Amino acid sequence: MQRRDFVHVAGLGVLALAAPAVSTGRGRHQGRQLRVTGARVNRHLAELSRFGRNPQGGVSRVAFSQADLDGRDFAMGLMRTAGLDVAVDPVGNILGRRAGTARDAPPLIIGSHIDSVPEGGNYDGDVGSMAAIEVAYTLQEARQTLRHPLWVAIWADEEGGLTGSRGFVGALTPEDVARPERDGVPLGEKLRRIGGDPERLADAAHRPGSAAAYVELHIEQGAVLDAAGLDIGIVEGIVSILQYDVTVTGFANHAGTTPMNRRKNALLTAAEIAQAVDRIVKSEPGRQVGTVGQLVVRPNAPNVVPGEVQLTVELRDLDLAKIDGLWERIRRVIEGLASGYETPVTVAPRLRLVGAQSERAIRDVIRRAVRALGLSGMDMPSGAGHDAQYLAQICPMGMIFVPSAGGISHSPKEFTRPDHVEHGANVLLQTVLALDQR
Amino acid sequence: MQRRDFVHVAGLGVLALAAPAVSTGRGRHQGRQLRVTGARVNRHLAELSRFGRNPQGGVSRVAFSQADLDGRDFAMGLMRTAGLDVAVDPVGNILGRRAGTARDAPPLIIGSHIDSVPEGGNYDGDVGSMAAIEVAYTLQEARQTLRHPLWVAIWADEEGGLTGSRGFVGALTPEDVARPERDGVPLGEKLRRIGGDPERLADAAHRPGSAAAYVELHIEQGAVLDAAGLDIGIVEGIVSILQYDVTVTGFANHAGTTPMNRRKNALLTAAEIAQAVDRIVKSEPGRQVGTVGQLVVRPNAPNVVPGEVQLTVELRDLDLAKIDGLWERIRRVIEGLASGYETPVTVAPRLRLVGAQSERAIRDVIRRAVRALGLSGMDMPSGAGHDAQYLAQICPMGMIFVPSAGGISHSPKEFTRPDHVEHGANVLLQTVLALDQR
Numbered sequence: 001m002q003r004r005d006f007v008h009v010a011g012l013g014v015l016a017l018a019a020p021a022v023s024t025g026r027g028r029h030q031g032r033q034l035r036v037t038g039a040r041v042n043r044h045l046a047e048l049s050r051f052g053r054n055p056q057g058g059v060s061r062v063a064f065s066q067a068d069l070d071g072r073d074f075a076m077g078l079m080r081t082a083g084l085d086v087a088v089d090p091v092g093n094i095l096g097r098r099a100g101t102a103r104d105a106p107p108l109i110i111g112s113h114i115d116s117v118p119e120g121g122n123y124d125g126d127v128g129s130m131a132a133i134e135v136a137y138t139l140q141e142a143r144q145t146l147r148h149p150l151w152v153a154i155w156a157d158e159e160g161g162l163t164g165s166r167g168f169v170g171a172l173t174p175e176d177v178a179r180p181e182r183d184g185v186p187l188g189e190k191l192r193r194i195g196g197d198p199e200r201l202a203d204a205a206h207r208p209g210s211a212a213a214y215v216e217l218h219i220e221q222g223a224v225l226d227a228a229g230l231d232i233g234i235v236e237g238i239v240s241i242l243q244y245d246v247t248v249t250g251f252a253n254h255a256g257t258t259p260m261n262r263r264k265n266a267l268l269t270a271a272e273i274a275q276a277v278d279r280i281v282k283s284e285p286g287r288q289v290g291t292v293g294q295l296v297v298r299p300n301a302p303n304v305v306p307g308e309v310q311l312t313v314e315l316r317d318l319d320l321a322k323i324d325g326l327w328e329r330i331r332r333v334i335e336g337l338a339s340g341y342e343t344p345v346t347v348a349p350r351l352r353l354v355g356a357q358s359e360r361a362i363r364d365v366i367r368r369a370v371r372a373l374g375l376s377g378m379d380m381p382s383g384a385g386h387d388a389q390y391l392a393q394i395c396p397m398g399m400i401f402v403p404s405a406g407g408i409s410h411s412p413k414e415f416t417r418p419d420h421v422e423h424g425a426n427v428l429l430q431t432v433l434a435l436d437q438r
Numbered sequence: 439m440q441r442r443d444f445v446h447v448a449g450l451g452v453l454a455l456a457a458p459a460v461s462t463g464r465g466r467h468q469g470r471q472l473r474v475t476g477a478r479v480n481r482h483l484a485e486l487s488r489f490g491r492n493p494q495g496g497v498s499r500v501a502f503s504q505a506d507l508d509g510r511d512f513a514m515g516l517m518r519t520a521g522l523d524v525a526v527d528p529v530g531n532i533l534g535r536r537a538g539t540a541r542d543a544p545p546l547i548i549g550s551h552i553d554s555v556p557e558g559g560n561y562d563g564d565v566g567s568m569a570a571i572e573v574a575y576t577l578q579e580a581r582q583t584l585r586h587p588l589w590v591a592i593w594a595d596e597e598g599g600l601t602g603s604r605g606f607v608g609a610l611t612p613e614d615v616a617r618p619e620r621d622g623v624p625l626g627e628k629l630r631r632i633g634g635d636p637e638r639l640a641d642a643a644h645r646p647g648s649a650a651a652y653v654e655l656h657i658e659q660g661a662v663l664d665a666a667g668l669d670i671g672i673v674e675g676i677v678s679i680l681q682y683d684v685t686v687t688g689f690a691n692h693a694g695t696t697p698m699n700r701r702k703n704a705l706l707t708a709a710e711i712a713q714a715v716d717r718i719v720k721s722e723p724g725r726q727v728g729t730v731g732q733l734v735v736r737p738n739a740p741n742v743v744p745g746e747v748q749l750t751v752e753l754r755d756l757d758l759a760k761i762d763g764l765w766e767r768i769r770r771v772i773e774g775l776a777s778g779y780e781t782p783v784t785v786a787p788r789l790r791l792v793g794a795q796s797e798r799a800i801r802d803v804i805r806r807a808v809r810a811l812g813l814s815g816m817d818m819p820s821g822a823g824h825d826a827q828y829l830a831q832i833c834p835m836g837m838i839f840v841p842s843a844g845g846i847s848h849s850p851k852e853f854t855r856p857d858h859v860e861h862g863a864n865v866l867l868q869t870v871l872a873l874d875q876r
Contacts, residue, residue, distance in 0.1 A: 222695030239694060243740050254847050255729035256677060256754050256821030257660030260720050262845070267730060268716055271709035278706055282698050291693035292705060293740045295733070302681050302731045302750035302788070304848075312740035316694050350740070383694030407700070409692050410742075 031433040032372065034142055038422030041134040045421060048074060048114065048130060049122040058412025059122060063115035063157035064190040071114045072194060075129060075154050082136035084152055088195035090204040091167025092156030098136060100436075102147035108435055109214045109395070110135060110428060111153030113387060115160070121414025127402065128217040129154050131425035138429055146436045148212050155387040156194060163187065165387035169394050170205030177201065206394050213362060213435050214391035217400045217428045219416050221384050223407025231423050232370045232377035233401030234363050238389040239381055240320040242327055243351035244313045246273060246334065250343045252299055252307025267297055267306035269343045276333040277313055280326055287381055288317035290326065312350065318381045320354060356389040362398030362435065369430035375423055384409075400427050469871040470810065472580055476860030479572040483859060486512060486552065486568060487560040496850025497560060501553035501595035502628040509552045510632060513567060513592050520574035522590055526633035528642040529605025530594030536574060538874075540585040546873055547652045547833070548573060548866060549591030551825060553598070559852025565840065566655040567592050569863035576867055584874045586650050593825040594632060601625065603825035607832050608643030615639065644832050651800060651873050652829035655838045655866045657854050659822050661845025669861050670808045670815035671839030672801050676827040677819055678758040680765055681789035682751045684711060684772065688781045690737055690745025705735055705744035707781045714771040715751055718764055725819055726755035728764065750788065756819045758792060794827040800836030800873065807868035813861055822847075838865050 051074060052059040052067025061067040076094055079086045084096030100107070112128025132152045139146070156164030160181075166172045177188035177198040188198030197203075220226075225233050250266030274292040281290030295311040313330060315323040331347060338345040363379065370377040380401065382388075388397050402424035405415040489512060490497040490505025499505040514532055517524045522534030535545070550566025570590045577584070594602030598619075604610045615626035615636040626636030635641075658664075663671050688704030712730040719728030733749040751768060753761040769785060776783040801817065808815040818839065820826075826835050840862035843853040 220695060221692050222697070223691075223700055224695075224697065227700070241694070253661075253845060254659050254822060255727060255731050255752055256679070256823070257658065257662075257847065258727070258821070258845060259660070259662065259725065260716070260727055262661055262665070265716070265729075267712055267733060271712045274705055274709045278698070278703070287697065289693060289696070289698055291703075291741070291743055293693050293735075293742050293744060294738050295705060295735045295744075296738070297731075297733045300732050300734070302752050303729070304731050305729055306731060306733075314693055314740050383696070384692060385694070407691060407696060409695065 030142070031144060032430070034138060034144060034429060034433065036134045036138045036422060036425040036429055038418065040137065041130050041425050042418040042421055044078060044130045044133065045122065045126055048126055052116065054119060054412065056412055058120055058414065059116050060118045060120065061114065061116040062118055063160050063163070064193050068115050069194065072154065075114055075133065078133050079136065079152060082133055083140040084136050089168070090197040090200040091164050091172060092191045092194040092196035093164040093168055094154040096133070096136065096152040098139070098150040100147050100149040101145050105148045106210055106212045107149040107151045108146070108212045108432055109151045109153055109391065110216065110432060111155060112216050112218055113155045113158035115158055117159050117410045119412060120410055121412055123219045123404070123414045123416045124221065124409055125158055125218070127219050127416055127421055127424065131217045131421065131428050134425045135429045135432055146432070148436050150432065156191070156196070158387055162385065162387055162390055165390035167201060167204045168206055169390045171390060171393070172201055174201060208394045211395035213396045213398065214388060215362065215398045215400065215428060215431050215435070216386060216388045217402065217424045218386060219404045219409065219414070220401040221404050221407070221409035223404065224380055225378070225401060225403035226405055226407060228378065230378050230403070231375040231420060232427055233380045234366045234370070234377055235358050235382045235399035235401055236363065236379050237318045237357040237381055238355045238386055239316040239318050239383055240323060240355035241351060241353040241385065242315045242323050244327065245348045245350045246311050246313055247346045248273070248309045248343050250305065250307050253305045255303045255305050258305055263305050264342050265305050266309040266343050269337050269341045269345065270295060270309035270311055272337050273311065273334055277330055280329050280333070281315065284326070286317065286322065288315065288322060288326065289383060290315045316383055318355060318357070353385060356392035356397060358398045359396035362396055362431070365434045366398055366400055366427060366431050369427045369434065372430065373423065373426055375427070398431065400424055400431065468580070469582060470868070472576060472582060472867060472871065474572045474576045474860060474863040474867055476856065478575065479568050479863050480856040480859055482516060482568045482571065483560065483564055486564055490554065492557060492850060494850055496558055496852065497554050498556045498558065499552065499554040500556055501598050501601070502631050506553050507632065510592065513552055513571070516571050517574070517590060520571055521578040522574050527606070528635040528638040529602050529610060530629045530632040530634035531602040531606055531642070532592040534571070534574065534590040536577070536588040538584050538587040543586040544648055544650045545587040545589040546584070546650045546870055547589045547591055547829065548654065548870060549593060550654050550656055551593045551596035551602070553596055555597050555848045557850060558848055559850055561657045561842070561852045561854045562659065562847055563596060563656070565657050565854055565859055565862065569655045569859065569866050572863045573867045573870055586874050588870065594629070594634070596825055600823065600825055600828055603828035605639060605642045606644055607828045609828060609831070610639055612639060646832045649833035651834045651836065652826060653800065653836045653838065653866060653869050653873070654824060654826045655840065655862045656824060657842045657847065657852070658839040659842050659845070659847035661842070662818055663816070663839060663841035664843055664845060666816065668816050668841070669813040669858060670865055671818045672804045672808070672815055673796050673820050673837035673839055674801065674817050675756045675795040675819055676793045676824055677754040677756050677821055678761060678793035679789060679791040679823065680753045680761050682765065683786045683788045684749050684751055685784045686711070686747045686781050688743065688745050691743045693741045693743050696743055701743050702780050703743050704747040704781050707775050707779045707783065708733060708747035708749055710775050711749065711772055715768055718767050718771070719753065722764070724755065724760065726753065726760060726764065727821060728753045754821055756793060756795070791823060794830035794835060796836045797834035800834055800869070803872045804836055804838055804865060804869050807865045807872065810868065811861065811864055813865070836869065838862055838869065
């Protein structure tokens with residue numbers, strides 16, 4: 001029956017305009033009227049902000065810290081109250097499960113993360129996590145059954161490199177967890193602190209096809225929605241990221257005794273590289289971005305001609321081929337500069353993160369939910385990385401953005417309006433209900 | 439008699455072509471034949487290099503360190519052997535005195551320093567110090583008396599800010615020695631370690647007119663002589679130095695989520711400032727130099743648009759008015775950039791060091807000594823600061839440069855050829871003998 005309904009309305013997407021009655025639990029009609037409790041999800045967000053709170057505002061809830069452990073306990077308590085069956089998987093993800101009515105249906109997964117960067121804010125990850133739990137609360141209160149199991153996930157150590165979601169799709173290797181990290185401690189040891197078990201990585205891994213869909217609500221972390229005055233971003237995909245390390249070698253000489261025409265000034269070359277990245281990235285239409293964000297001068301003294309500059313070039317776009325092409329243009333300019341200034345330049349790849357497209361059908365579902373809720377929205381890429389990009393390796397993926405005031409993120413000043421949090425949670429709820437029908 | 443000789447030859451400078459006999463000690467004719475012992479001065483230089491030697495070469499003989507104390511003991515031992523009467527003055531300068539024959543004649547002062555920068559070389563300061571002592575050795579062995587007293591000075595803490603020479607001319611204040619330095623220790627406390635007495639600053643100070651002349655031999659620390667294949671630089675003066683702190687304020691945003699047209703990238707503004715300094719300094723004829731040597735990006739992460747850049751601008755020239763004018767041009771460009779990029783820029787003075795001219799007559803004396811010794815030379819400015827610039831406040835000043843191989847200084851790779859050390863010491867000796875006649 002369910003399947004037949006789905007087939008029937010496939011041509012119009014998954015939300016039929018004239019919807020037939022459904023056979024299990026409460027009906028789809030009632031589902032469309034379901035709304036989250038805005039005050040509750042915002043209260044949970046405020047309560048979560050206690051864990052790792054900084055005197056100057058915001059939180060430092062770095063993964064595996066005591067604040068993270070406390071925040072995870074808080075979230076697990078909420079999940080249980082929302083009727084979810086809570087467990088921690090071997091890579092530290094908190095999974096709250098709710099049964100579905102259809103036999104053998106794969107789970108619908110929603111969630112986000114609650115770890116933060118040092119001196120971060122109260123919205124990045126937290127909004128999506130509390131909203132996913134709020135969906136469970138709302139379904140429980142309405143006694144709304146779903147055909148699919150619903151899993152609410154709090155992914156472990158998102159800010160440290162999408163650790164939990166990586167493990168969930170089987171992309172975390174024994175080497176990854178054995179290798180000491182920058183603080184000297186192997187990831188595996190840290191996973192144990194949050195209830196994980198690095199010996200059982202295989203048990204955490206999920207095969208492609210093992211989930212029906214993954215949908216994540218997140219703050220935009222950019223200023224596009226805020227500036228446009230829109231409520232919701234329908235995420236087209238998560239950008240690919242290229243990073244290169246560039247080293248310019250000049251010669252560090254006394255700035256008082258070295259005539260201008262005898263200098264090999266690495267900083268002048270580096271300045272042109274920073275400008276070239278900006279110019280070349282802007283020279284093509286599109287939403288690609290390019291940044292020289294890190295630049296270190298040696299020996300970095302007022303009276304010494306810069307002898308070496310190390311800098312990073314980062315490029316991001318949904319289209320990996322496009323940023324590969326932009327890098328090629330930047331690389332050629334760098335080569336020309338190196339010979340012009342007598343300052344050899346070396347280039348080394350630093351990061352190559354292949355992004356992920358969201359599923360067109362899920363975008364359609366989100367778009368309809370936005371419209372049905374009387375909200376405004378737009379399609380947009382996610383310039384930041386998210387757990388969703390790993391989940392896309394095992395199932396169709398979608399993401400919902402809510403506005404970040406002023407585009408500020410990874411800062412105590414991070415802010416998303418309470419009504420936007422509520423709207424986002426309602427779009428997530430309606431998306432889940434609609435996806436449950438396919 | 440002496441004075442009459444001097445008057446007689448004044449029109450030709452102080453070295454008369456047909457020299458009359460002199461009345462005291464050995465004659466001027468013999469003086470002109472006097473030569474230092476090149477092997478000895480180079481041996482002393484090698485022996486001095488033991489104190490503070492680094493495994494990778496060069497020395498760290500930072501002022502007031504044990505290495506500095508040991509080096510000072512070594513130098514005082516040499517001075518005594520050379521017949522000098524050695525004492526440490528209240529600001530830590532080592533002064534080795536030799537009596538003159540003329541009643542009430544003010545001293546001729548020669549010298550340099552033996553403290554080094556951290557990981558410095560074996561020539562900066564050391565060459566001039568060992569050569570000044572070698573002059574005393576040579577005069578003693580030849581039983582050559584001088585009309586003027588001769589003072590050989592090892593100035594204290596040159597690299598830390600010309601401390602000893604500053605105190606010698608009365609420019610070191612009680613506040614200067616009381617204020618804790620970067621390491622938290624007041625200068626006064628450090629002066630005690632080397633035998634000084636910060637309570638007696640006034641006793642260290644010398645009035646204008648209290649010395650006949652000051653002459654310092656030093657390595658060039660630049661590549662001009664080396665590149666030109668010349669033996670001696672006749673220093674026209676020590677440059678004035680202007681330093682400014684420049685702060686560019688952008689906005690630190692996520693480099694993935696902030697579109698190119700919404701950025702306030704402080705690094706792009708800073709890049710243009712670095713280029714403008716280079717361009718404007720090169721746009722006028724002359725030997726002025728300008729450098730952005732220090733540049734710090736915040737938060738300095740590959741994935742964050744630079745929110746703030748702090749950088750230094752340094753300008754040097756013999757002509758202070760010229761670099762004041764260059765700074766004015768740079769400042770105007772900076773103002774224009776600030777508004778163009780929406781990145782406010784603030785500018786604050788950091789250092790204004792007024793340089794010093796050497797005396798024309800002393801330059802003539804040095805030039806004749808160079809010629810008489812069969813050496814080659816050229817007039818040039820000193821781009822680096824030296825104790826001589828303070829000494830110029832109390833007496834006529836001259837400086838003699840010897841080549842630095844490759845222009846390298848403040849580095850273990852610093853090198854001056856032994857024959858150049860010997861030539862420089864001979865020029866110093868002949869300059870002293872000639873100045874003694876005026």
